Amino acid sequence: MRQQAGDALARYDEAFRAAGGAPFVPVGELTRQLGDWEPATGDYKETLSAGLVEAASTLPGVPEAAGSIVWATGTSQDVRLISADEALAQLRAAATGDCSGCAPLKVTGARLTTVTVPTTRGLATVPAWEYTLDRTAVRLARAAVDPSAIVRVTPPPWDADHPHEGLAIESATTTTTSRELTVTFTGAPGPSSKPCGVDYGAEAAESDLAVVVIVIEYRHAEDEACPAVGAQRSTTVELSRPLGERAVLEVKQGLPVGLTISG
Template sequence: MLPWIMVAALLGGCGSAGSSPAVDRLDGLRQQAGEALARYDEAVRAAGGAPFVPVGELTRQLGDWEPANGDYKQALSAGLVQAASTLPAAPKSAGTIAWANGTSQDVRLISADAALAQLHAAGTGDCSGCAPLKVTGARLSTMTVPTTRGSATVPAWDYTLDGTAVRLARAAVDPSAIVRVTPPPRGADHPHEGLAIESATTTTTSRDLTVTFTGAPGPSSKPCGADYGAEAAESELAVVVIIIEYRHAEHEACPAVGAQRSTTVELSRPLGERAVLEVRQGLPVGLTITG
């Protein structure tokens, strides 16, 4: 496991009206964070140290489905997409990923058929009665992808479909250049505990990292409310943010209503090119660099 550093930054006044977090629960989250850093390091090594870490899926729908094509959305979700004719190979062997901060990375490209196969494999929905979407053509273009280093423009295949004006885009980047993190299976040894952050914001020089997450609508001074602080588990390649919750009271019967909350944690050094991971599954979250 990678060595990691714990850095705490609590909200002003946190816990003054609410209950203290259970020590054993916090220790469990710290262990999860350490394991997440180790898995991320392994994923980066498997990708040859590549810094391209996309957040979310690499498929985009371009346009809205027409009312007459009611099953098309479900078919796409299930990955039911097939080529109606031979699709082209990449017109060049390499392309460039360009980040908003001006940095770039050259990567190998894959054919339209190979990217379509990835699109099919990424399907997770159920549409057993749906007819597959038929791809009638493809051209090499670009698409914008959220990454752990901010948004990036990546080479992508732009597919046309039979019977609709909607197009599909899929990243044309060779999988060997993509860092993909596999979360642990959920079970007694991996309970996936804690609040998962949804996004992060920082600057190029600041040690402050602001994260958003879904929490209690009100503060801990009110029934069913909570205040929040954070800890950061850090390595050379990533940061895992642990959200610490100070509830109004333990075991309150509260409605299942959440609100977007945020808190700021101070890192040991500026984030740089490190990824920000959520603690539940160790998956990367989108990063915005404001200056």
């Protein structure tokens, strides 16, 4: 896992520099569904998951003025924006579903607004295009930030002979001055003092740009036959220095996780 962590730090450093040192590192997807599908449009969910969305009319172009990403801490960053067509193309490209034979959703208009996005520096308010759709009150939103300003980490390819090891953390919490980082993850429900229980510790691999957290398991016993039941667990790791603006990454794929900064 230490080797995985070192590789993850190297990939993140490369992605960060490829984006020109951009501070915007979103966690998860940049598309939002606003509202719920009506009974008559329930099958639109599969259509959207397949990225079958197309414009039925001319959409707004690139805004003349730059946009701003504003973090919950009050810091901000000016960024170039993209057109509604470009953002819609990114929405389609991010699709992972399959809906062969489905008719595309029709976009009837778009307006520039904002959405809240989890990032490696906490929640951020981000410029976004909001799309109206034909025959439904559901709207779609997609971040309008130019891709050159976004740090995107590519996970390593799956290798069945050498699967990625370790527990992937899901979120992290710290303060502006503390060296302690508390992480959450899905683990065993009970402590190691009980059958099938596990206690957890952690260690961190660090660079100037990111931190990878390795969760360490202390099991009640090896090779126990245990039910496949998980619970949210947490543990705290001490860093060599306060986190600052560094990203927190999980160890299995090296992807960034959401951060909460308090105090």
